[in-house]
Amino acid sequence: xxxxxVTQIAGLxxxxxxxxxxxxCDSEADIDANAEFKKLTSKDEMTIRSRFDHWIDGGxxxxxxxxxxxxxxxxxxxxxLKENRFYGFLCHPKxxxxxxxxxxxxxxxxxxxxxxxxxxxxxxxxxxxVMPAVIKxxxxxxxxxxxxxxxxxxN
Numbered sequence: 068x069x070x071x072x073v074t075q076i077a078g079l080x081x082x083x084x085x086x087x088x089x090x091x092c093d094s095e096a097d098i099d100a101n102a103e104f105k106k107l108t109s110k111d112e113m114t115i116r117s118r119f120d121h122w123i124d125g126g127x128x129x130x131x132x133x134x135x136x137x138x139x140x141x142x143x144x145x146x147x148l149k150e151n152r153f154y155g156f157l158c159h160p161k162x163x164x165x166x167x168x169x170x171x172x173x174x175x176x177x178x179x180x181x182x183x184x185x186x187x188x189x190x191x192x193x194x195x196x197v198m199p200a201v202i203k204x205x206x207x208x209x210x211x212x213x214x215x216x217x218x219x220x221x222n
Contacts, residue, residue, distance in 0.1 A: 069095065070093070071092050071198075071201050071203075072091045073091075073172055074088055074091065075208055080120045084168060084169065085124075085125070085170070086209065088172050088209075089104070089173050099176050107151075115146060115151075118131040131147055132144065142156045142158070144171050152179050153176055154173070154174055154175050155171050156196035157171055161210075161211045162211075174195055
């Protein structure tokens with residue numbers, strides 16, 4: 068049975084609105100964002116971490132990161148560093164407790180050699196984002212919590 072894990076990236080800014088995590092799976096080589104991130108030089112890692120923090124703060128800067136406006140890629144997202152691309156998907160893992168909380172789950176890495184984005188990367192992100200095992204793994208990392216002593220969810 069294939070095991071997926073979603074791990075929040077340590078050392079990034081903390082926010083009630085946004086977070087970034089890696090999807091990992093030992094049996095699927097194309098789920099490689101975390102492994103490729105670990106290969107970055109310390110300078111490149113520091114640069115991409117500052118871009119992660121900028122997004123967590125609510126920043127907008129298409130030269131560093133962006134999503135897509137149209138289906139089927141509306142839930143896809145990318146962080147850019149030179150020719151490196153870290154592709155993932157956006158989700159709201161706390162629809163009852165904090166419906167506006169947005170997580171970018173980074174799935175795969177690519178080297179951009181042409182203007183257009185490699186459609187295989189976006190297709191892969193779209194495939195995994197709807198898989199029950201990935202949804203479960205995301206929920207384990209970003210669980211909804213009930214308020215102490217109440218039977219209903221916190222809104």
